Amino acid sequence: MKIICTRDNLKKGLFIVSRIVGVGNPLQVLNNILLKTDQGRIKLSSTNLEIGVNTWVGGKIEQEGALTVPAKLINEYINNLPSDKVTLASKDNTTLSIESENYHTSIKGLSYEDFPLIPQVTDETFVKVDSAEFRNALAETIWASAANETQPEISGIFMAFEDDKVRIAATDRYRLAERTVQAMEAARGVKEVIIPSRTVTELYKILTIGKGEVEIYFSESQVLFKFDETELISRLIDGQYPDYRQIIPKGFKTTVDVDKNELVHALKAAALFAPDSNNVTVEVKPNDGITVAASSMAAGENMAKIKAKVTGDENAAVFNFRYLLDCLNNLPETTVELKMINDASPAAITPKGRDNYIYIVMPIKL
């Protein structure tokens, strides 16, 4: 293998593939990335056996070949390199030489034959979505999934495809985020899948790099996202996603229009006085606005009042402040609507003037 390319192209490619690679994996090849000449370009690949990433970098191929090298080492080396032109060559089956002006390096690697096969998804494009729109939708949902993998279905992110709509949902049974995305054209069928959180987090990071369309492909147990010069392949989570739509209330007793940042400040102040319980009380009164309060034996107590437009009944409930902040911190709008029924029924947060997103949160019963 012999390739000439720019440091900056290589750097961008390494950034994309390095993220999912470990450093201390006892199976050494899993700490490595695969470099391979591929139809006039350089293909970089990585995998953690659940997710695979391929990205292509432009360059001049002088000799075909392939090799794996430690991801962290080559990434840090290229990031630190002062000059822009880089020549990569395999010295033997397991050593990569990197030559650039004044810098001469050999990195010990492993044969490409040791690298795990990343599955191919050969089916036609299932649906296309705009990358910026899709990325915003992920930002508003993915943190709501269950951290605990003892419930594998809800540890993942749910996606339902039908006509030209993609519905993305995440829940941990105490809260739920749902966002609908307009696809660029109708999907090739109706489909519901559960995708591992880690995969969706990686996808989100990859989508920060540019703009364009994301093509989504499926095989029976795999999903492939194609964006720009990058492919992200992941297994799907097997199982039945809970029928979450039944818990979304049909109507509310109280609706509050409130400045998001004022609510965030009040919740953060209250949070300091709920160090163990996370419990804050949210009280809503027409003509009076919102009161956010918390207290604990050890810390003391706090109460903050926020002006807000309250429509409907007086209302109060206790919430985990983290659940409210998770949502508020991820919405771009400056005004949100808080909707309540009573102290035991699900409440909702929606961005003011946008109807493709809803966040449901259960109050805490004391």
Place this chain on the structure above:
Amino acid sequence: MKIICTRDNLKKGLFIVSRIVGVGNPLQVLNNILLKTDQGRIKLSSTNLEIGVNTWVGGKIEQEGALTVPAKLINEYINNLPSDKVTLASKDNTTLSIESENYHTSIKGLSYEDFPLIPQVTDETFVKVDSAEFRNALAETIWASAANETQPEISGIFMAFEDDKVRIAATDRYRLAERTVQAMEAARGVKEVIIPSRTVTELYKILTIGKGEVEIYFSESQVLFKFDETELISRLIDGQYPDYRQIIPKGFKTTVDVDKNELVHALKAAALFAPDSNNVTVEVKPNDGITVAASSMAAGENMAKIKAKVTGDENAAVFNFRYLLDCLNNLPETTVELKMINDASPAAITPKGRDNYIYIVMPIKL
């Protein structure tokens, strides 16, 4: 106690005193700061029993008094507060109420009587130095002290005062940094002290806040730095600082003028190939410049060449790359001089065109 002040003044004061306070100290009062009315201002104090910090904040005193409250809690609360006017009042001997527009809070504290006494240093000013000059000098030295407190003398920072010069030194016996500072006037005597590293690090942080003069006071076993509205009091380390000046070579065989950033890049590249040993080889040849190289069985090998003006003999030695980077990363100059004798004698780094600083580093004998 009842005080009215601005959030921003209080925030600045809390920032200064909070840094040395712990959070999980079983002696609860050591997690707290002391608020006290003091001659028309608010005095904030903290201590970790080795270091004490006092700072004064302007405000309107409506009622005299004192109280202690958890540092972390009040600091985070005030930082998050949206409005600027704050009223602090003791509700009883152990509870602080903080009132501001729309925000009403009570913080549980402890009586001021439980707070440890911070020693007073009542002697006259020993010497005055310019804060920016002093801070720069600390930046170039304090990281060179021994991390290990089994050698208490060299775990601290040495300061020698004589006439209008302050000599600051730090060493861990493998490397040494020495910087001389011009005082604003002659010191009131000759004095050599060892100051705990933590104290000097705190002083450095406090000096980032403003500009002006630093007054230094001594009692038998304490030092006091006074800057702006802040006092930092610390014990001194008892003991004899090693006579480090004898290890500074009188002359060198080789002097190299080199671009600091190029040398840093070359060292960082080599560092990747010295993951366990930290050993990099620095080779210097007239008409050829510097070569920095490293290799390891596991990672591979690297060699980088840097153009440099070499005066004197050809030379080579092995160094711990961290020791070289520590110095280079803390010098503001873009050109440095590297001076060598042979592979077993101390080498030196000095900033080009400045003679108040020297860094000595021992080569590694293989």
